[in-house]
Amino acid sequence: QVRLVESGGGVVQPGGSLRISCAASGFSFSGYGMYWVRQAPGKGLEWVAHIRFDGSKQYYADSVKGRFTISRDNSKNTLYLQMDSLRAEDTALYYCAKDPFYHGDYLYYMDVWGKGTTVTVSS
């Protein structure tokens, strides 16, 4: 079945960096756009970034633009989020999620979600 498993979360100091990953299985990863969505403790959902199925285009929320980089390795069925210049307000559970359309040409909704990995920014 379709499965997304995030990893790499942890505690990092303000101004630090962290890279989180999402291993995909059960579907043709290279054919689908992917998302990162985060949820601060006790709060709602916030879209963070999207990458096109072939990696040719990325989109970011203003809150992370210039600090976070989404990327993918289709040969390893893995999605990444490189997070630099981290701030306390980046503390959240980070979910990766899948686009519903094969070779989709835009951003849509998220039809499958992972369980998330926790990132804590604290000194």
Add this chain to the structure above:
Amino acid sequence: DIVMTQSPDSLAVSLGERATINCKSSQSILYVSSNKNYLAWYQQKPGQPPELLIYWASTRESGVPDRFSGSGSGTNFTLTISSLQAEDVAVYYCQQYYDIPLTFGGGTKVEIK
């Protein structure tokens, strides 16, 4: 940015009764050429990731019980649970995908009365 406003913030409904959640967008999310509303609904149970319930405002995701239905167009949308079950206790979110950035409503917590 398109702001999504959900109401109420929480509601308590008796088992077997109807639950209605509203979602309002700050601008129309109806794409006229396709006549599709770019709205999705998710359910998030405690300690779990969100799950897709509804997309295109009214299309139920495969496997979602038919007691869940979505309606509305333009800027006003509704998620209805026709007969609340114990397993429906969750927070429900709407999300627009008409424009970037993708935005979510603040969530509605549904509890049993």
